[in-house]
Amino acid sequence: MTARITADWLRAPALQAVFDALETDGDEARVVGGAVRNTLLGLPATDIDISTTAVPSTVMGKAAAHGLKAVPTGFDHGTVTLVCDGIPYEVTTLREDVETHGRSATVRFGRNWLHDAERRDFTMNALYCDRRGEVFDPVGGLPDVEARHVRFIGDPRLRIAEDYLRILRFFRFHAQYGAGDLDAAGFAAVVDLRDGLAGLSAERIGMEMRKLVSAPRAPETVLAMREAGIVSRVLATHGGLRPFQDLRALDALAPETRAPALALAVLSDGGEADLDDMADHLRLSNAERKRMKVARCASDIPRGWDEARPAPVAKTEILRLLFLAGREAAIDGLLHAWANAGVGPEDELFADALTLLRDAEIPVFPLTGKDLVSTGVPAGPAVGEGLQKARAAWIDSGFALDREALVAVATGA
Incomplete structure (x- = not known):
């Protein structure tokens, strides 16, 4: 299955300038993840992330040579943010996991697009496109995008064990992008490994749940989460x-x-x-x-x-x-x-x-403390008490009492 993207964001001069900088001296660069997925789904693309064969120090040098601002936002893990025309692009060197330990992992840089794809979570998030819009699909994500099927890459249990937040991401992505039933293998894995949620920070759980409850298919997804014994653990x-x-x-x-x-x-x-x-x-x-x-x-x-x-x-x-x-x-x-x-x-x-x-x-309540003081009510607690009585009477009247009537209520006249 092949696909090509013809989106305005891909033709933007700023993004093409970033490609110009990265694709020198034999290096390659491709947009990856959400921007590709959302465009294929007919949804707006927000953050545009780029993968490249160039190592971070080389990315920094290429940026300087082409007049782009470079910020080493995650240098040790391969990420440099390039800024062109005020637009940030997160550029990450191709990676493969050597050892995983929770959210973080020991990685090494490489030039293999398949290995980079295999370390991601879901097939629909492991799609790449080049500067001309040709889509590359190393792990079979295109059929899943077409079917709106959220599926883990490879063995779901291995993907989840790398980061237990993927349990919530599985449900959140289904609520946001999915159609039909939840992936059976993925659902079985999240049920078996749900105890791993206990090791996640509250902040990370909160970020996922905010997104999940506002997603289009949140009601039926939350029902599935309750059936999986997950709702009570996270809420x-x-x-x-x-x-x-x-x-x-x-x-x-x-x-x-x-x-x-x-x-x-x-x-x-x-x-x-x-x-x-x-x-x-x-x-x-x-x-x-x-x-x-x-x-x-x-x-x-x-x-x-x-x-x-x-x-x-x-x-x-x-x-x-x-x-x-x-x-x-x-x-x-x-x-x-x-x-x-x-x-x-x-x-x-x-x-x-x-x-x-x-x-x-x-x-708008038409009476102020200054109004009461001007009628001779002494400044202090008496003003507050009078305003409170007048406010209650004003609400009970259906907001009909005018200022003169309210002064009378407040002062007991």
Whole structure:
């Protein structure tokens, strides 16, 4: 099976200039991995990585001779980043493993494209193309790309033992690019070797899970992970799988369903403490932790709307949610509640509420502490207490009370 790529990124002058520098004195260079895979799948190519027969010191010299910036980002392992027209290209010398030990490996440089391909994880990631777009397929990746079949190179157990993160990558790549069933040999291997996940850092697990839960086929993939006994190991929860499936059923209505923080919040089957456990387990950022908690908290408001069905949600309820949570959190909270309601994407109550949440202006509380002080309220705790009473009354009125009325509430006039 042969293929040729005719993508704009391949014809870019900057990339061709890098090829000009590398392909001198008998050395070869080819784009490898994600850019080739994604282009063949009709998906955008992001990072463009290059493999070459030139050793790192030679790459540095070639770059200098051609006026390119060279940064030794992983020099000992064969990687130099070349920058042309402000665009970075990661250039790595062909390698073969001498000894593997977890994530790292003892490697030696070479000129054999097959040996370089055999040390990679999946066949669809071991495709190369030259500067003219001709695709080279040392390990049979082209049929797997065509079938959208994620398959380990060689013996899956050997590939996994080289780096146990490949267990999660197997599922993540299937969720992102796969079609049909998971590769049977790969699935059997990840089940047998799942204990190896315990040796991985939380940061690496978190990076993979963020990508996985936002991928197109995440719902069925997470189900397979649970059946394999992996979900509880990586998420610190057995997982709210049905709500997660219902959340992702809303993809066409709301791009927020693919936000990792919201997806993970829905997957958690507990309260705030469980969210903290998950955030700790995955080393999520403070911003992600906060978004998970706020979404969970904001979801309590629209959960009560279901009692009024089939009546539409009053706009005052939408404004209340917007005012209390802000637009992002309000939408997250609505989607969280929608996913847990089990009513499906055709539900008019939630759909109308989502439209209102996107379109309505967030109410602005019209009273300030300065307003109260100007009426004679002494600065200090009395101002805060008055504002708190006025704010509660303003919300209860459906945001109808004006400043004069709110001053009266705050001062007890």
